[in-house]
Amino acid sequence: EPEVTQTPSHQVTQMGQEVILRCVPISNHLYFYWYRQILGQKVEFLVSFYNNEISEKSEIFDDQFSVERPDGSNFTLKIRSTKLEDSAMYFCASVLAENTEAFFGQGTRLTVV
Amino acid sequence: GDSVTQMEGPVTLSEEAFLTINCTYTATGYPSLFWYVQYPGEGLQLLLKATKADDKGSNKGFEATYRKETTSFHLEKGSVQVSDSAVYFCALTPRRGNTPLVFGKGTRLSVIA
Numbered sequence: 001e002p003e004v005t006q007t008p009s010h011q012v013t014q015m016g017q018e019v020i021l022r023c024v025p026i027s028n029h030l031y032f033y034w035y036r037q038i039l040g041q042k043v044e045f046l047v048s049f050y051n052n053e054i055s056e057k058s059e060i061f062d063d064q065f066s067v068e069r070p071d072g073s074n075f076t077l078k079i080r081s082t083k084l085e086d087s088a089m090y091f092c093a094s095v096l097a098e099n100t101e102a103f104f105g106q107g108t109r110l111t112v113v
Numbered sequence: 114g115d116s117v118t119q120m121e122g123p124v125t126l127s128e129e130a131f132l133t134i135n136c137t138y139t140a141t142g143y144p145s146l147f148w149y150v151q152y153p154g155e156g157l158q159l160l161l162k163a164t165k166a167d168d169k170g171s172n173k174g175f176e177a178t179y180r181k182e183t184t185s186f187h188l189e190k191g192s193v194q195v196s197d198s199a200v201y202f203c204a205l206t207p208r209r210g211n212t213p214l215v216f217g218k219g220t221r222l223s224v225i226a
Contacts, residue, residue, distance in 0.1 A: 004156070031211050043157075043202060043216035056213065091157060098211040099145070099164075104157035 002026040006092050006105035013112055016081050021108045023075045023092030031095040032075045033102065034067065036060070036088040043091065049075065082112045115140040119203045119217035126193055126224050134188040134220045136177075136203035144205040146170075146179050146186040147214070151200045160188075160201070193224045 005024040013019050025032050034046040047057040047067055054067065066078045075094075079086055092105040120135040138144065148160040148170070161170030166181035175190045186203060203217040 006156075033213055035214075035216075037219075040218075042218045043204075043214075045213040045215070048211075048213055050211070093157075095211060099206075101159050101162075102214060103159075104149075106154070106156040 002103075004092055004094055004103050004105035006090075006108050008108060009106065010109045011111070013082055013110070015084060015112055019079050019082055019110060021077045021079075021090050021092075021110070023077070023105055024073055025075055025092065025094030026096070026103055027073070029094035029096050029103070031055075031098075032069070033093040033095070034077045035091045035093065037091070037107075038085075038088045046077070046090075079110075082110075084112050086110060087112045115144065115205060115207055115215045117203050117205055117215055117217035119201075119220055121218075121220070122200075123221040123223060126222070128195055128224055128226050129192045130224075132188070132190040132193045132197075132222065134201055134203075134222070136186045136188065136217060138184050138186065138203075138205050140184075140205055140207060140215075142207060143181075144207050146177070147204040147206070148175070148177055148186070148188050149202040149204055149216075151202065151219070153199070157202065193222070195224045195226055198222055198224045 032049040037043045047061045048055045064080045089107045091107045093102045116139045145164045147162045149157045150160045161172040163170040163179035169178045200219045202219045204214045
């Protein structure tokens with residue numbers, strides 16, 4: 001069964017460093033998302049991506065964040081200069097078409113020290 | 114804005130007990146409603162969904178009915194198993210194109226033999 005794959009599963013980084021979280025969505029899907037979950041809190045939407053551009057973003061997704069789909073398969077989330085409060089589980093999701101099921105990856109646990 | 118409130122966990126039940134996890138929502142219009150499940154070490158998986166009032170979603174013995182009058186989508190299972198131990202997330206998406214999911218905080222369920 002097709003699945004969304006995220007790497008790495010766990011990333012530890014020093015405050016101020018840049019991190020890139022990687023996702024391989026399901027190959028024929030058209031809509032891509034990043035969500036995050038700070039420990040003990042809600043899963044929060046960060047950004048959606050369609051047709052090679054950001055279609056929607058939340059207030060959390062400030063200038064420190066960026067997304068790319070560089071090669072038609074990978075979908076990356078970059079955090080330019082990490083802060084302690086960026087520590088969270090980051091989930092990637094892909095959707096085939098409007099109003100269809102979102103498929104999620106296993107998540108990347110980011111720990112900023 | 115749109116929001117989802119679900120009961121606080123953790124919930125601990127004995128095998129074969131009846132499960133209810135409450136979920137209420139606030140949304141404009143008529144959202145689609147979902148329950149996602151996260152088993153230990155895995156990503157979010159769609160458990161069931163309902164797209165209009167009075168619809169009942171069901172899967173793996175779990176059920177939830179879309180109640181517009183009470184803005185609720187409570188998850189139930191008649192007889193839980195140890196393998197149901199997981200975190201359960203209630204979520205909604207408004208019906209305007211492929212908008213992102215709005216999640217509740219999640220409820221951790223532990224089933225003991």
